[in-house]
Amino acid sequence: xxxxxSTKTRGRPREFDPEExxxxxxxxxxxxxxxxxxxxxxxxAMGITKPSLYACFGNKEALFKKALDLYERxxxxxxxxxxxxxxxxxxxxxxxxxxVKTHCGDSDPQGCMGVISSVxxxxxxxxxxxxxxxxxxxxxxxxxxxxxxxxxxxxxxENVDAKALAQCLLTVLQGLSVKAQVGAERKDLDAVVDTFxxxxxxx
Amino acid sequence: xxxxxSTKTRGRPREFDPEExxxxxxxxxxxxxxxxxxxxxxxxAMGITKPSLYACFGNKEALFKKALDLYERxxxxxxxxxxxxxxxxxxxxxxxxxxVKTHCGDSDPQGCMGVISSVxxxxxxxxxxxxxxxxxxxxxxxxxxxxxxxxxxxxxxENVDAKALAQCLLTVLQGLSVKAQVGAERKDLDAVVDTFxxxxxxx
DNA sequence: AGCATTCCATACCGAGTGGTACATAGTGAT
DNA sequence: ATCACTATGTACCACTCGGTATGGAATGCT
Numbered sequence: 001x002x003x004x005x006s007t008k009t010r011g012r013p014r015e016f017d018p019e020e021x022x023x024x025x026x027x028x029x030x031x032x033x034x035x036x037x038x039x040x041x042x043x044x045a046m047g048i049t050k051p052s053l054y055a056c057f058g059n060k061e062a063l064f065k066k067a068l069d070l071y072e073r074x075x076x077x078x079x080x081x082x083x084x085x086x087x088x089x090x091x092x093x094x095x096x097x098x099x100v101k102t103h104c105g106d107s108d109p110q111g112c113m114g115v116i117s118s119v120x121x122x123x124x125x126x127x128x129x130x131x132x133x134x135x136x137x138x139x140x141x142x143x144x145x146x147x148x149x150x151x152x153x154x155x156x157x158e159n160v161d162a163k164a165l166a167q168c169l170l171t172v173l174q175g176l177s178v179k180a181q182v183g184a185e186r187k188d189l190d191a192v193v194d195t196f197x198x199x200x201x202x203x
Numbered sequence: 204x205x206x207x208x209s210t211k212t213r214g215r216p217r218e219f220d221p222e223e224x225x226x227x228x229x230x231x232x233x234x235x236x237x238x239x240x241x242x243x244x245x246x247x248a249m250g251i252t253k254p255s256l257y258a259c260f261g262n263k264e265a266l267f268k269k270a271l272d273l274y275e276r277x278x279x280x281x282x283x284x285x286x287x288x289x290x291x292x293x294x295x296x297x298x299x300x301x302x303v304k305t306h307c308g309d310s311d312p313q314g315c316m317g318v319i320s321s322v323x324x325x326x327x328x329x330x331x332x333x334x335x336x337x338x339x340x341x342x343x344x345x346x347x348x349x350x351x352x353x354x355x356x357x358x359x360x361e362n363v364d365a366k367a368l369a370q371c372l373l374t375v376l377q378g379l380s381v382k383a384q385v386g387a388e389r390k391d392l393d394a395v396v397d398t399f400x401x402x403x404x405x406x
Numbered sequence: 407a408g409c410a411t412t413c414c415a416t417a418c419c420g421a422g423t424g425g426t427a428c429a430t431a432g433t434g435a436t
Numbered sequence: 437a438t439c440a441c442t443a444t445g446t447a448c449c450a451c452t453c454g455g456t457a458t459g460g461a462a463t464g465c466t
Contacts, residue, residue: 011412012462035239036325039454049415050455056413060454111322118385119314120323122239133385160401164394167382171395172371175378179370182321182336191367192374198363199402214442215432242424252445253425259443263424 018056021046025057026067030109033120034064034128064117064128071113072135075102079139087203088150091143092169096193099173103180104189111181115174140170156202165201172196221259224249228260229270234312236323237267237331267320267331274316275338278305282342290406291353294346295372299396302376306383307392314384318377343373359405368404375399 024045028037039060043050057063078098085091103111118132147162156162176189227248231240242263246253260266281301288294306314321335350365359365379392 009412010410010464012414014413015462032325033323036323038452040452051416051457052414054455115381116322119319119381120236120239122235129385161394161398164391164398167391168375168395168398171378171382172374173378174381175374175376178318178322178377178381179374182332188367188370191364192371195364195367195371199404201402212442213434213440215444217443241422243422252443254427254446255444257425 014052014056016046016048016052021048021053021056022063022066022070025063026070026113027109029064029067029117030071030111030113033113033116034060035122035125036120037064061128065131068113068117068131068135075108075113076139078102080142083142083146088147088155089197089200089203091146091150092200093193093197095143095169095173096176096196099176100180100186100189100193103177104184104186110183112174112177115177116181136170140166143169150202160201217255217259219249219251219255224251224256224259225266225269225273228266229273229316230312232267232270232320233274233314233316236316236319237263238325238328239323264331268334271316271320271334271338278311278316279342281305283345286345286349291350291358292400292403292406294349294353295403296396296400298346298372298376299379299399302379303383303389303392303396306380307387307389313386315377315380318380319384339373343369346372353405363404 024047025042028042028045031037032041039050039053042060042063043053046053048056053063057066078101079095082091082094082098085094099112102108114132114136118129118136121129143166144163147156147166150156151158151160151162156165172192176192179189179192227250228245231245231248234240235244242253242256245263245266246256249256251259256266260269281304282298285294285297285301288297302315305311317335317339321332321339324332346369347366350359350369353359354361354363354365359368375395379395382392382395
């Protein structure tokens with residue numbers, strides 16, 4: 001049991017690729033959130049049966065967390081790389097453009113999996129919400145830190161509150177993902193980003 | 204059947220107040236969204252049994268739409284009244300402050316019922332999502348119109364795109380409601396609004 | 407070949423879902 | 437008092453939920 005990349009093959013070999021299956025599961029969770037994704041839809045998308053899923057991934061919650069890992073590694077990586085931009089404005093630009101591209105593309109589900117899963121939670125699945133919120137907090141902290149550096153480097157005026165500005169940026173980010181999920185057109189979201197960047201203080 | 208305020212009382216009189224019951228239902232939908240709210244929790248909160256609910260409100264979907272009407276009338280009215288503010292900046296200020304107060308108060312559930320219900324929708328409840336999205340679109344149109352007037356009146360610089368600015372404002376609005384729902388502190392949201400208004404173009 | 411081990415498929419579990427049939431109870435009109 | 441009418445409470449429906457027991461199939465080791 002427990003999916004791993006070990007090479008010892010005693011017993012009947014597994015007939016599916018756990019990574020491919022996880023990628024399929026990710027798309028289902030992304031579309032419907034944690035509670036909205038049923039085991040039936042998950043197994044069908046993954047092309048495996050329920051016992052195989054449970055043997056390999058544990059249970060629904062463990063599967064979700066592994067999917068969330070994959071999501072952050074593959075789809076949310078643009079946030080971390082954006083922090084390398086030379087100015088605060090360019091950081092904001094890259095993050096927002098990256099969000100529009102990721103959440104409004106037509107090859108992947110619309111919207112942000114984190115937002116979907118944290119908003120769509122009945123009380124009983126609150127551990128999922130806490131998981132998502134905790135991960136988002138760490139991203140937020142990184143942006144705050146980056147903007148404080150930007151202030152020291154003169155990218156941002158002295159009077160701006162780095163933490164508040166970072167939270168404002170991420171608020172727009174989450175708003176964009178909501179709009180994307182309920183079917184906003186990409187050009188409208190691009191216009192929102194244009195407008196927000198026009199308002200952006202400093203360079 | 205069908206709840207109404209008619210005065211003819213042939214047959215056994217109803218033992219509950221439909222308006223009170225609807226208000227209780229609203230709080231449940233607000234907390235959990237359409238699909239997250241179970242009939243069991245609804246009936247318990249409303250203090251009535253399922254047959255009474257179905258006789259008076261039709262079914263779950265009809266009950267939700269009536270709750271949504273009540274929500275918009277009682278809780279989202281600040282958006283329409285905000286449009287009467289003298290300047291575009293004051294319109295934005297009132298809308299954002301109203302949102303923080305409404306979605307981050309401790310007497311009502313956290314977050315925006317519309318966002319929760321439109322984001323947390325499995326494919327089968329898509330009619331609910333469309334309903335919510337359509338209502339939001341009409342609000343958005345009103346804000347766009349108000350900002351175009353503001354441009355004509357000189358509140359906003361000539362180079363700003365009224366529609367994009369309105370969408371940007373509502374993007375922040377939805378971002379705020381997401382943050383409120385997952386437990387952001389009110390002072391942080393106030394700081395976001397402060398920052399956004401500092402960036403606001405024109406008067 | 408025989409064995410231990412692992413995976414797959416079917417069929418099932420108890421609990422919860424939205425929704426309803428039915429008998430009973432309370433009302434106004436006749 | 438009887439009737440038509442409506443609300444209520446119980447008990448139930450078919451269905452789906454996440455999760456699992458079980459038997460057989462496929463492998464490596466001895």
